[in-house]
Amino acid sequence: MTENPFFVHPLAIVETRSIGEGTRIWGWSHVQEQVSIGASCNVGEHCFIENGVKIGDRVVVKNGISLWEGTMIGNDVFLGPHAVFSNERYPRSGYPKTYEPIIIEDGVSIGAGAIIAPGVKIGRYASVGAGAVVTRMVTAHALVHGNPARSKGWMCVCGLKLPSSDGSVSVVSCTCRRMYSISETECKLMQEGA
Amino acid sequence: MTENPFFVHPLAIVETRSIGEGTRIWGWSHVQEQVSIGASCNVGEHCFIENGVKIGDRVVVKNGISLWEGTMIGNDVFLGPHAVFSNERYPRSGYPKTYEPIIIEDGVSIGAGAIIAPGVKIGRYASVGAGAVVTRMVTAHALVHGNPARSKGWMCVCGLKLPSSDGSVSVVSCTCRRMYSISETECKLMQEGA
Amino acid sequence: MTENPFFVHPLAIVETRSIGEGTRIWGWSHVQEQVSIGASCNVGEHCFIENGVKIGDRVVVKNGISLWEGTMIGNDVFLGPHAVFSNERYPRSGYPKTYEPIIIEDGVSIGAGAIIAPGVKIGRYASVGAGAVVTRMVTAHALVHGNPARSKGWMCVCGLKLPSSDGSVSVVSCTCRRMYSISETECKLMQEGA
Numbered sequence: 001m002t003e004n005p006f007f008v009h010p011l012a013i014v015e016t017r018s019i020g021e022g023t024r025i026w027g028w029s030h031v032q033e034q035v036s037i038g039a040s041c042n043v044g045e046h047c048f049i050e051n052g053v054k055i056g057d058r059v060v061v062k063n064g065i066s067l068w069e070g071t072m073i074g075n076d077v078f079l080g081p082h083a084v085f086s087n088e089r090y091p092r093s094g095y096p097k098t099y100e101p102i103i104i105e106d107g108v109s110i111g112a113g114a115i116i117a118p119g120v121k122i123g124r125y126a127s128v129g130a131g132a133v134v135t136r137m138v139t140a141h142a143l144v145h146g147n148p149a150r151s152k153g154w155m156c157v158c159g160l161k162l163p164s165s166d167g168s169v170s171v172v173s174c175t176c177r178r179m180y181s182i183s184e185t186e187c188k189l190m191q192e193g194a
Numbered sequence: 195m196t197e198n199p200f201f202v203h204p205l206a207i208v209e210t211r212s213i214g215e216g217t218r219i220w221g222w223s224h225v226q227e228q229v230s231i232g233a234s235c236n237v238g239e240h241c242f243i244e245n246g247v248k249i250g251d252r253v254v255v256k257n258g259i260s261l262w263e264g265t266m267i268g269n270d271v272f273l274g275p276h277a278v279f280s281n282e283r284y285p286r287s288g289y290p291k292t293y294e295p296i297i298i299e300d301g302v303s304i305g306a307g308a309i310i311a312p313g314v315k316i317g318r319y320a321s322v323g324a325g326a327v328v329t330r331m332v333t334a335h336a337l338v339h340g341n342p343a344r345s346k347g348w349m350c351v352c353g354l355k356l357p358s359s360d361g362s363v364s365v366v367s368c369t370c371r372r373m374y375s376i377s378e379t380e381c382k383l384m385q386e387g388a
Numbered sequence: 389m390t391e392n393p394f395f396v397h398p399l400a401i402v403e404t405r406s407i408g409e410g411t412r413i414w415g416w417s418h419v420q421e422q423v424s425i426g427a428s429c430n431v432g433e434h435c436f437i438e439n440g441v442k443i444g445d446r447v448v449v450k451n452g453i454s455l456w457e458g459t460m461i462g463n464d465v466f467l468g469p470h471a472v473f474s475n476e477r478y479p480r481s482g483y484p485k486t487y488e489p490i491i492i493e494d495g496v497s498i499g500a501g502a503i504i505a506p507g508v509k510i511g512r513y514a515s516v517g518a519g520a521v522v523t524r525m526v527t528a529h530a531l532v533h534g535n536p537a538r539s540k541g542w543m544c545v546c547g548l549k550l551p552s553s554d555g556s557v558s559v560v561s562c563t564c565r566r567m568y569s570i571s572e573t574e575c576k577l578m579q580e581g582a
Contacts (some may be wrong), residue, residue, distance in 0.1 A: 008340075010402075014223065027401065028222050028434070029415050030239060045418060046222070046240050046434050046452075047364050048257050058482050063436050063454045064240075066257045066275050082472045083306035084276045085524040086324055093254050094352030105306040108480050113472035113503040113521075115307040115325035130474060131503035131521030131535055132308075132323030133341075147325055147341045147521075147535045148570050159480030207399075207415065221504050222416050223432060240434050242451050251461070258434075260451045260469050278470045278501035280518055286547030287448050287464040309501040309519035327501075327519030327535075341519055341535045 020057060038075065056106070070101025077104050080112040082128065089118045105140070107157060114149075127155045141180070141187035154187040155179065162187070214251060220275045232269065250300070264295025271298050274306040274324065300333070301351060308343075321349045335374070335381035348374065348381040356381070402506065408445060444494070458489025465492050467516065468500040477506045493528070495545060504538075515543045529568070529575035542568065544576040550575070 006019045006020035012026035020039030025031060029047040043049070048066040055061070056075035065079055068087040068191045073079075075124050087099045100119030104110070108122050111130035122128065123140030133147040143153045143161060151194040165182045171190065173179045179191040200213045214233030224242040232251035237243070244262040249255070250269035259273055262281040266271075281293045281325030294313030298304070301384035302316050305324035316322065322369060327341040337347045337355060346355045350368040357366050359376045366383065368375045373385040394407045399415035407426030415421060417435040426445035431437070442462035443449070453467055455473040461467075475487045486582045492498070496510050497517035509581040510516065511528030521535040531541045531549060544562040546573030551560050553570045559578065561567045567579040 003439050025314055027418065029241070030221065045436055046258070046416070048367045055265050060479075063303070064258060064276075064434070064452060078481045080476075080479060080481045081456070081474055082276070082470070084325070086275055086306035088274075088356075090321075090353040091254075091272045091274060091305075092301070092351075093303070095353050107480070109481070110503075111479075113307075113476035113501075115571075117306075117324050127478075129503050130523075131472075133535075135324075144534075147327075148339075158485050159478040161478075183525075222434070224415065240452070242433055258452060259468075262469070276470070278499035278518075280469055282468075284515075284547040284549075285448075285468060285497070285499075286468045286545075287446050287466045287497070289547050307501075311500075311518050328517075341521075342533075 017066075044081070068102075070099050071104075073104045074100065074106035074108070076107045078109040079104075080110050080114065082109045082113050084115045086114070087118050088118070093136065097175075109155075109159065123153060125157050126157070141189075154182055156180070157189065238275070257305075262293075264293050265298075266295065267298045268300035268302070268318075270301045272303040273298075274304050274308065275306070276305070276307050277304045278309045280310070281312050303353065305348075319349060319351050333380065335383075348376055351376070351383065395485055432469070450500075456487075456490075458487050460489065460491075460551065461492045462494035462496070462512075464495045466497040467492075468498050468502065471498045472501070472503045474504070475506050494510050497543075511547050513543060515547070528576065529577075544568070545577065 005021040006023040006186045008025045009027040012025045012087045013030040014025055015033040016034040016035045020155045023041040024178045025043045026045045028045050028183055031049045032051040034051040035053050035081050039057045041059045043061040044063035046064045050069045051069045052069035053067045055073040059077045061079045062081035090102055102116050103121040105124040107125040109127045109129050114128045114132045117135045122138040126138045127143045130143035130169050132145050132149040134140055141154045142151050145152050158176040165185040169183045181190050199215040199292035200217040203221040207224040207369045209227040211229040213283040213378045216233055220239045222239050225243045226245040227246050229243050231249045235253045237255040237257045237353045238257035244263045246263035247261045247265045249267040253271045255273045256275035258276040266351045273289040284374040288327045296310050297315040299318040303308055307371040308322045311329045314328055316332040320332045320336045325343045326339050328343045332338055335348045336345050337349045339346050352370040363377045375382045375384050394411040395412045396402045397415040398499045400413045401418040402413055403421040405421045405425040406473050411429040412428050413431045414433045416433050417510040419437045420439040422438050422439040423441050425443045429447045432451035434452045438457045440457035440460045441455045443461040447465045449467045450469035452470040490504050491509040493512040497515040499513045499516050502505040502516045502520045505523045508522055514526045514530045517533035520533050520537040522537045526532055529542045531543045532540050546564040557571045569576045569578050
């Protein structure tokens with residue numbers, strides 16, 4: 001009998017075997033059988049991860065989060081405490097379900113208590129502010145806030161807000177020295193920091 | 195010794211005996227003694243249902259929901275994941291409590307993470323959007339969104355949004371073939387689908 | 389072996405010994421070792437209180453609340469059900485954390501499901517409405533609502549909203565007979581009730 005390369009708190013219920021090395025699952029959390037979780041993740045207390053969810057490497061799932069069937073989480077994602085996910089746009093008790101899965105791309109950060117509506121895709125390195133209600137797709141690197149969530153600027157890979165640009169297209173650099181080309185609708189990483 | 199006609203997960207604490215046939219209560223949920231829950235309900239994980247709550251038949255209570263004393267839930271209600279309820283308008287530690295119970299009528303759907311203020315009544319077949327903060331009464335069949343929640347249209351019994359009407363009073367039909375009479379302030383079911 | 393002067397539910401995990409007389413900690417809640425909780429507090433179910441949190445006397449922590457390292461809670465505070473706290477403004481998986489602790493002063497009430505951003509200080513006897521998203525400092529006695537939270541009036545020590553004043557500076561009295569001097573930016577208790 002080999003020891004698991006991951007940690008499961010004795011008060012958690014973990015039914016999957018597909019968990020990467022170094023990942024930790026804390027107490028009173030439930031991970032169902034058809035779930036895949038990558039390496040070096042941390043799943044907090046009071047979480048529920050339903051069959052059909054896939055989570056990448058180095059993902060932080062803070063306390064009190066339920067992830068529903070079909071949710072796809074990339075690598076290096078941060079899900080803030082008590083963020084709320086769903087997968088049904090028009091739920092009615094007794095009516096058939098129509099799932100619209102949520103997709104969270106690599107490097108995204110979701111603020112505490114933010115709410116992500118069914119079918120939403122959040123692009124790479126976007127940041128969702130605490131308490132935002134995200135009802136539409138979020139562009140890569142965008143910072144969104146409010147109810148409904150609106151774009152308020154652009155975020156660097158490192159998690160800092162980029163300086164705003166006045167003109168139509170321009171180049172900005174973060175204090176971490178990464179450089180971006182920014183237009184009204186897009187933010188593209190041009191160069192990794194030196 | 196007869197078997198229960200309902201299911202209680204071994205990690206739940208269920209103190210009431212008043213639970214209908216086919217109802218399931220999942221792990222780490224606590225249902226107090228003076229609670230009544232109807233038949234064919236599903237109460238998710240990490241829920242708390244306080245003394246003095248009544249829940250009808252075929253009600254879905256998703257994960258992480260606390261229902262407080264006095265809350266009344268009708269039949270065929272859907273409470274989305276991590277919806278938040280309360281029953282005190284002016285809470286202060288050390289001051290007497292004045293409860294204002296919440297009433298949720300038959301067929302209502304509450305979106306994920308929506309917040310329902312004390313004393314609010316939500317009328318039959320209304321739908322509350324994900325993350326909405328409901329501070330006032332919601333009319334039957336209304337769709338509400340935002341913080342504070344505002345009316346954004348009308349919902350069919352089947353859970354779909356009804357087409358909007360331009361005039362003062364008009365008749366609209368859902369794709370499920372139910373017909374409604376709609377005015378600025380009201381939506382009435384005229385005819386069940388054929 | 390002496391009995392504890394406080395109550396811990398058998399399904400809670402409580403690692404600190406620094407808990408005052410009469411305090412109760414309910415099931416499925418976890419209080420870490422370097423936490424200090426005062427007397428006559430009530431910590432509901434499904435809570436998490438991290439190392440480095442300090443909580444005063446007579447504090448109510450309703451269900452489903454996580455308090456993170458550095459959070460300071462005064463006396464007589466009411467934290468409504470499923471209120472959400474955080475301590476990282478720019479979280480990114482894999483990047484160093486920069487904590488900005490939250491400070492909640494004496495007598496504050498936080499509404500159900502309200503969200504408090506990192507680094508926010510909430511002044512004495514302020515009230516945060518249900519579902520508010522608090523992103524900035526809240527003045528003592530202020531009532532705030534909305535996303536982002538904005539000031540909507542002033543609150544008495546007793547938890548009631550004070551009558552509004554028209555002029556620049558004026559004196560108002562609550563039905564509890566406490567009197568306040570109110571300006572556009574400040575509310576000061578002048579006299580305790582007779």
